Amino acid sequence: MKSKYLAIYNEISKQIKSGELLPDSLLPSENELTDIYDTSRETIRKALNLLSQDGYIQKIRGKGSVVLNVNKFDFPVSGLVSFKEISQKLDNQVRTIVNELSLEKPSQSMKKQMQLSSTDLVWKVVRTREFDGQKVILDKDILVQNLIPDLTKEICADSLYEYIENKLNLTIGFSKKEIVVTEPTEEDRELLDLEGFSNVVVIKSYAFLDDATLFQFTESRHRPDKFRFVDFARRNH
């Protein structure tokens, strides 16, 4: 957050989110912003391109940068957002139950995918998420012990991401995820309040650090009525 262009990005995005800058209005031109922020045009353009990527503005050649209607986006699970961040936004009655926390030998496929040696171990974490007294999400995590030496139930009950990023100072770089709908397993029926629902939404995701090492595999299983995914996408180049 030290760089100029990120500071400009943050300031303008805040103004858009707060309503200070109204949808359909135009931002000052790039030349004007150059004066306002006392910087070069390329630096302004870096900030504006970020805003465009994230759906805050649309740049139109010859006209300017239009502010987009951002409030419809509420609850973006797109991008990488942890459960704790989501629940804070929702301001809901939310609770996490740690069902299991253990050190195990990785399965053959895990060992291969995570490029582990024969002696490496992995953490297995199983957690249930409760909204308004109902168990609606089952999270199963596999983490490499190399990178995360110690793990306690307390950490898991709070936020794994927060611990990894703030305490261990590891930076999460990118993730791949896949969403499918399947029949519930015995484990799902046991640990979730399925209430007769005959399907669960499964989000499998691989999380990588900044240096491209895989460090976490997550399977997040949702009761279908409590699942929602919102996405903003720009057309391919």
Added chain:
Amino acid sequence: MKSKYLAIYNEISKQIKSGELLPDSLLPSENELTDIYDTSRETIRKALNLLSQDGYIQKIRGKGSVVLNVNKFDFPVSGLVSFKEISQKLDNQVRTIVNELSLEKPSQSMKKQMQLSSTDLVWKVVRTREFDGQKVILDKDILVQNLIPDLTKEICADSLYEYIENKLNLTIGFSKKEIVVTEPTEEDRELLDLEGFSNVVVIKSYAFLDDATLFQFTESRHRPDKFRFVDFARRNH
């Protein structure tokens, strides 16, 4: 596609997709690429940043740009991809049935969201998608007639996107979409081969042109066993 940085992006991404550049290997450094492509470093960096955004490479400070394992990404519905593009990739036995094509007065909420005047009309298109003889997707589209004056069943049976982009020369800029799971409606049961499935996956999406005008609303209803969504995401700034 005239710009240097896009040409460089295309060349390198092609090399990665073809396997000419192997996963976990390093790209030439930015300075070397500057010589190879006879351009400035900022132009190289624009190309590399695109590759990074799209999940082809990971840039690591002090080391270089690592090629990522891209073949696991198969079938990215993320980003904006049309049904025709997907089916070509899948190389499947695929058929589109046009159930309905009509010009209608927009509903009140549509009129508001699309900023239409009282006399404007919208196209309503209902299509069923058949994979291997089974009707598994129901697509319901609303398009503003202002922008798309003529529409025929033939066009709808082929590809709306192709017609819009190639024939009408409109550029699709970005989209917002939402994914939820619900119970099937009467229409779903009628037009799809649900085979006892008690849920459908609903993808609602708004498509906007390059100048930020909303021109299409789509509701795509999938049989759950045939639904799959793959996403690549970078951590928020």
Added chain:
DNA sequence: TAGTGGTCTAGACCACAAT
């Protein structure tokens, strides 16, 4: 014609990784 965003350049300094 004037103003907008899109591309490109040649140089500079910095933070970080490998040695």
Added chain:
DNA sequence: TTGTGGTCTAGACCACTAC
């Protein structure tokens, strides 16, 4: 210390929009 990517600059020319 050398080489890497990350940021920033001041200037240039272009394509498009509005007038």
